[in-house]
Amino acid sequence: MTLRDAMTTAPTPFSLLRTGLVALGLGCACATSLADITAIVAVEPTAKKAAHTILRSQMEAGLGKAAGQTASVTVSEDLADVMRATRSAGYDIFIGPAQVAASALDRGYELVGANHKSQKYVLVAAPTTAAVGALKGGRLYLPQQDSIYTYMARGMLNEAGLSFKDLKQVQYEKYPQAGLTALLLGSTDATVVREDDWAEWSAAQPKAAKLLASSQPVPGGFTVVVKKDLPPELRSRVAQWFATASEPSGLALATLKPETAQYKRVAELGLFTPVALPGVQRVNAKEAQQLQGQGALLVDTRTEKEFRTKRMKGAVWAPYVEKSLKDVAFDPATDDFSALDKLPAKPMVFACNGAECWKSYKAAKLAAAKGHKNVYWLRGGLPEWAAEGLPTEKD
Numbered sequence: 001m002t003l004r005d006a007m008t009t010a011p012t013p014f015s016l017l018r019t020g021l022v023a024l025g026l027g028c029a030c031a032t033s034l035a036d037i038t039a040i041v042a043v044e045p046t047a048k049k050a051a052h053t054i055l056r057s058q059m060e061a062g063l064g065k066a067a068g069q070t071a072s073v074t075v076s077e078d079l080a081d082v083m084r085a086t087r088s089a090g091y092d093i094f095i096g097p098a099q100v101a102a103s104a105l106d107r108g109y110e111l112v113g114a115n116h117k118s119q120k121y122v123l124v125a126a127p128t129t130a131a132v133g134a135l136k137g138g139r140l141y142l143p144q145q146d147s148i149y150t151y152m153a154r155g156m157l158n159e160a161g162l163s164f165k166d167l168k169q170v171q172y173e174k175y176p177q178a179g180l181t182a183l184l185l186g187s188t189d190a191t192v193v194r195e196d197d198w199a200e201w202s203a204a205q206p207k208a209a210k211l212l213a214s215s216q217p218v219p220g221g222f223t224v225v226v227k228k229d230l231p232p233e234l235r236s237r238v239a240q241w242f243a244t245a246s247e248p249s250g251l252a253l254a255t256l257k258p259e260t261a262q263y264k265r266v267a268e269l270g271l272f273t274p275v276a277l278p279g280v281q282r283v284n285a286k287e288a289q290q291l292q293g294q295g296a297l298l299v300d301t302r303t304e305k306e307f308r309t310k311r312m313k314g315a316v317w318a319p320y321v322e323k324s325l326k327d328v329a330f331d332p333a334t335d336d337f338s339a340l341d342k343l344p345a346k347p348m349v350f351a352c353n354g355a356e357c358w359k360s361y362k363a364a365k366l367a368a369a370k371g372h373k374n375v376y377w378l379r380g381g382l383p384e385w386a387a388e389g390l391p392t393e394k395d
Contacts, residue, residue, distance in 0.1 A: 036069030037230075037238075041222075041251075042082040042096030043075065046147045046176055059249035063093075066241035067234060079147075092227045093238065095251070099151045101223035102263040109225040111263075112239045113254035116221025118262060121152040122198045123213040125190035126183065132160035132212050138189035139169040141179035148218070149176055151266070153192040156213045158274050163329035177201070183209050216265050219258040222251065273361045273379060274328060279368045280375045285385045288312075288349045288378045296347035296376070301359040312351065312382060313391040318343055320352075320359040330358070332366050340367055347374035354383040 041054055056073050064071035074091075076082055079100065085091060086103040094104045105111060125135065135157070142150045150172075154164065164170050171188060173179075179191030180201050193201075195214065202209065224242045226235050242254040276282060283291065292298045292314060300307050301320040311317075318339035324330035340363070348367060352360040364377040378384070386392060 036071070037063070037067050037093070037234075038072050038074075038091045039063060039093035039095060040074045040076060040082060040085065040091045042079060042094065042100045043077045044079070044097040044148060046143045046149065046174075047097075053250035055248075055250045059246070059251065062245060062249050063238070063241060066237050066245065068237070069234075089227065092230060094225050095222050097148050097221075098219040098223060098263060098266045099148055101219065101225050102267040104225045105260070105263050106267060108228050110228050110235070111257070111260065112224035112226055112242050114219045114221055114223040114256045114258050115252035115254045116219075117256065118217035118258050119220045120195040120217055121149065121192055121215045122195050122211055123153065123156045123190060123192050124180070124183065124198060124202075124209045125212050126186075127207060127210045129189065129210055129212065132157065133162065135190055135212075136162060136166045137168050139171065139187075140164075140167050141171050141173065141182045141188035141191040143174060143176040143179065144172055147176075149192045152215050152218070156192070156215065158272075158328060159276075160213070161274055161276065161278060161328055163327045165327065165329035180205075180209070217258075217262055218266055219256075219262055222254070223258070223263075224254045267356075272355045273358055275379070277361060277365060277377050280364045280377050282379055283349065283376045285378060285380060285388045285390055288351070288376065288385070289390055291347060291349055291376060294347075296349055296374070297343060299343065299348050299350050299360075299363070300382075301350055301352045301363045302357075302382075306353070308395040310382065310386075310392055310394050312385045313393045315351070316343070318363070320363045322359055322362065324362070326358045330362060332362065335362065337363055337366055340370070345372070347376065348372065349376040349378055351378040351381040351385070354381040355379050357381055 039059075054075060056075055059073045060071045063073065082094070082096060082100055083103055086094060086100060086107060089108055094100055094109065101111070123132065129135065140153065142153055144150065157163065157166075176193055177197055179188065180193060180197075182188040183191055184205065190212070198211065226238055242251075244253065246253060288298060298312055298315040299318050300311050300315040301318060303319060304317065307315075307317045320339070321336035324332065324334045350360040350364040350367070360377060360381060361379070364375050368375045382392075
């Protein structure tokens, strides 16, 4: 084509778009510099040695080759930020401790595997401590705020109806086992350690401390999860790489498959309501239906939109407008439950969106505190009701 031809040939819309993209540096020539698949390695604060073995460039090369795409890998010690990223599906792959994996698995990710056996955690205290509840007003030693130890401690306290706010002091330090030394020296009243570490220490110090609570097994080491909406073939190649070829990048092979229930329990310990509410009787869905048949009010504390979209048949709407923390030590003064005053003086069963929803917990606790008799709490809420095949309705 001559120069004159080039000058007189009208450009097509596509050629104009392509020219613009090239001018902006977004054309095909530079596409290989853009990441097609993203991953983040979340470093447990108490396991930084494991992170030091991670070779990011090596992982990017290996993972990229396995995926057939450019890979970008980020390493982060900010677990709070990583947890936020799981809620927004910020990466294609999360590689991190159990609490990170648990959050991602609830939000559109699937399990690839873990690289360390599951382990239990225990809450131990001074030998004179009668029970977990006796720690109210006491001191707790924990190894760093975002560690799995802190996560498990919060859950075990929550189950007993306690909050960190109920404690006189929560001391965060570097090393998990140092909590046992602090307990021995009397500088703390309780700490959380791995069950194996407790067994070894208590054998040498048989009467120095007392076991108050034990967790269920928790996946150890790093767990790998991948976004479900990635193409099946791509997910398969990525899973194969983590199970067979990740070692040169410093990451042990993710060949273990912990039960999904283990991750669910981790999520429940950190985020869910306690399993009991003093002064209120907890019931299951079938018991709630029976109470309803005997004249009790089935009270739905969710938003109006949720109530109208789907609800337990025969439920009445009494919204709990929640602004306080999702914590047993919540401040009801910051919330609005004026709807309670409009309910008749009858037995009440409070429910919302399941064990992770705090509205019904708070509503039941407030109703009991205001002197209402026969207050019940359906912790499983609408999800449990529906799972039991009980009737629902909508507007």
